[in-house]
Amino acid sequence: MQEKTVGKSDNKIIITVSGVDRIGIVAKVANVLAEYKVNIEDIKQTIMQDYFVMFLLGDISKADKSFKEIKEALQKAGEELQMEIWVQKKQIFDKMHTI
Amino acid sequence: MSSINADSILETIDMIRVHHLDIRTVTLALSLRDCCDSDVKIVGEKIYNKITKYAKNLVSLANEIEEEYSIPIINKRISVTPISLVGESCKEYDYVYLAQVLDKAAQEVGVNFIGGFGALVEKGCTKGDAALIESIPEALSKTERICSSINVASSKAGINMDAVLKMGTTIKKAAKLTADRDGIGAAKLVCFCNVPGDNPFMAGAFHGYGEPECALNVGVSGPGVVRAAIEALPKNTSFGDMANKIKQIAYKITSTGELVGREMAQRMQIPFGIIDLSLAPTPEIGDSVAGIFQAMGLEHAGAHGTTAALAMLNDAVKKGGIMASSHVGGLSGAFIPVSEDAGMIEAATKGCLTFDKLEAMTSVCSVGLDMIAIPGDTPADTISGIIADEMAIGMINKKTTAVRVIPAPNKKAGDKVVFGGLLGEAPIMNVNNLSSTKFVQRGGRIPAPIHSLNN
Numbered sequence: 001m002q003e004k005t006v007g008k009s010d011n012k013i014i015i016t017v018s019g020v021d022r023i024g025i026v027a028k029v030a031n032v033l034a035e036y037k038v039n040i041e042d043i044k045q046t047i048m049q050d051y052f053v054m055f056l057l058g059d060i061s062k063a064d065k066s067f068k069e070i071k072e073a074l075q076k077a078g079e080e081l082q083m084e085i086w087v088q089k090k091q092i093f094d095k096m097h098t099i
Numbered sequence: 100m101s102s103i104n105a106d107s108i109l110e111t112i113d114m115i116r117v118h119h120l121d122i123r124t125v126t127l128a129l130s131l132r133d134c135c136d137s138d139v140k141i142v143g144e145k146i147y148n149k150i151t152k153y154a155k156n157l158v159s160l161a162n163e164i165e166e167e168y169s170i171p172i173i174n175k176r177i178s179v180t181p182i183s184l185v186g187e188s189c190k191e192y193d194y195v196y197l198a199q200v201l202d203k204a205a206q207e208v209g210v211n212f213i214g215g216f217g218a219l220v221e222k223g224c225t226k227g228d229a230a231l232i233e234s235i236p237e238a239l240s241k242t243e244r245i246c247s248s249i250n251v252a253s254s255k256a257g258i259n260m261d262a263v264l265k266m267g268t269t270i271k272k273a274a275k276l277t278a279d280r281d282g283i284g285a286a287k288l289v290c291f292c293n294v295p296g297d298n299p300f301m302a303g304a305f306h307g308y309g310e311p312e313c314a315l316n317v318g319v320s321g322p323g324v325v326r327a328a329i330e331a332l333p334k335n336t337s338f339g340d341m342a343n344k345i346k347q348i349a350y351k352i353t354s355t356g357e358l359v360g361r362e363m364a365q366r367m368q369i370p371f372g373i374i375d376l377s378l379a380p381t382p383e384i385g386d387s388v389a390g391i392f393q394a395m396g397l398e399h400a401g402a403h404g405t406t407a408a409l410a411m412l413n414d415a416v417k418k419g420g421i422m423a424s425s426h427v428g429g430l431s432g433a434f435i436p437v438s439e440d441a442g443m444i445e446a447a448t449k450g451c452l453t454f455d456k457l458e459a460m461t462s463v464c465s466v467g468l469d470m471i472a473i474p475g476d477t478p479a480d481t482i483s484g485i486i487a488d489e490m491a492i493g494m495i496n497k498k499t500t501a502v503r504v505i506p507a508p509n510k511k512a513g514d515k516v517v518f519g520g521l522l523g524e525a526p527i528m529n530v531n532n533l534s535s536t537k538f539v540q541r542g543g544r545i546p547a548p549i550h551s552l553n554n
Contacts, residue, residue, distance in 0.1 A: 090102075
């Protein structure tokens with residue numbers, strides 16, 4: 001018998017955006033997420049060592065495109081904004097930082 | 100309650116981006132015991148079909164998971180039943196042909212190495228075992244992706260010195276037949292004591308006799324992360340606190356491996372096997388186990404104190420990692436392959452790290468004398484002596500030990516071999532020039548040790 005494994009159904013993603021602060025970052029990222037039907041559940045932003053860092057918690061359960069396509073669209077937006085964007089399933093943080 | 104923990108997120112991204120945290124390997128372990136037949140061509144056909152069927156999606160699924168978690172999965176590999184067993188049913192043995200079939204199947208599914216071209220002969224060889232060992236040099240020279248391992252000793256059986264003697268000449272021959280590539284054949288050939296049957300790491304991976312039909316095994320890595328964490332501690336941090344820090348990092352590394360392993364297993368619809376709690380270096384700067392010793396306060400790998408540092412590191416990695424996974428196995432511990440670790444390469448090139456010190460270090464770490472290039476004119480009997488010593492360390496200490504040395508053809512101490520990629524490069528290290536011949540040629544077995552009176 002196969003042991004119970006971690007579910008694939010985890011639909012939460014974390015988007016981390018970092019770089020030099022400028023106008024329109026939140027708008028552009030949020031726009032991509034709306035277009036791909038990713039619901040934003042939480043946003044946090046901060047300035048760290050002169051860099052703007054924003055974290056978004058998204059839910060992709062209603063998205064009509066694959067994770068890969070959403071990630072590519074966000075990374076393209078990141079390039080246009082000259083910001084670094086990381087898009088990851090939230091599970092990796094939950095698993096790594098909780099016992 | 101906010102679901103965003105900024106510190107955790109940034110720490111994870113830093114571990115991946117700056118300190119080379121990665122999943123070193125996802126290895127599909129597959130039984131080939133049902134591929135036996137009296138006709139070697141049919142055996143080959145069955146092997147090819149089974150591997151290409153089971154591993155069809157291995158690479159694409161690994162790439163998919165890599166994308167979703169943004170964590171690199173460096174190697175996708177396959178380990179199979181020791182081929183001596185599978186090929187032994189044939190009326191006429193042709194292990195080189197079976198190696199070529201395995202190589203072709205590996206290429207077809209896109210994995211860079213397939214392990215299991217080997218045998219377990221700690222107590223003696225069957226006819227198939229002997230034929231397989233005989234075929235190793237040719238098999239390794241005619242293939243790209245085959246890894247071979249032979250278990251020649253165990254704490255229960257002792258050391259098969261006939262096999263040790265034979266492996267000395269086999270290693271020499273494997274290097275000679277691949278002389279045009281610095282003897283890379285020997286870099287894919289390893290001798291073991293107490294070999295585990297669920298190891299996902301090459302060159303020693305194979306699918307052991309007590310294992311299920313198939314499983315997904317994972318090997319993690321992250322020396323760079325450990326080094327950075329130690330460097331961030333105040334210089335006077337005590338050993339207990341330093342060990343605790345390593346445990347915390349090992350937990351984080353391992354839990355990531357566990358997540359990836361279980362996801363992979365589920366998507367491949369096969370059982371999750373084990374996670375190998377390992378610190379496996381790469382030749383990249385900053386991804387070095389030797390670098391951890393420096394962070395701990397040693398001038399370089401090889402300084403007096405290195406064995407103690409490695410012992411503590413190895414133990415802390417296991418203690419931290421074990422809680423992060425339900426099933427731990429494989430080689431589990433810190434690896435010290437010379438050619439695959441930038442800090443080790445530097446230490447060996449400068450002459451601060453010697454062959455004898457490496458041997459001492461293997462008594463407290465995972466595995467053994469690994470990826471060490473030695474002069475091409477080293478006699479086969481001397482290599483057998485090296486193997487015998489290393490097997491003795493494993494046998495007496497009830498641990499896994501291994502020897503993977505490369506007698507680099509036409510090279511002498513001070514020269515360099517370059518294998519490229521993960522196999523890296525290494526300076527040729529001196530070995531003792533005294534003769535081991537009369538000792539290793541006695542024949543027979545070194546008896547299994549007493550398991551009490553542990554002094």
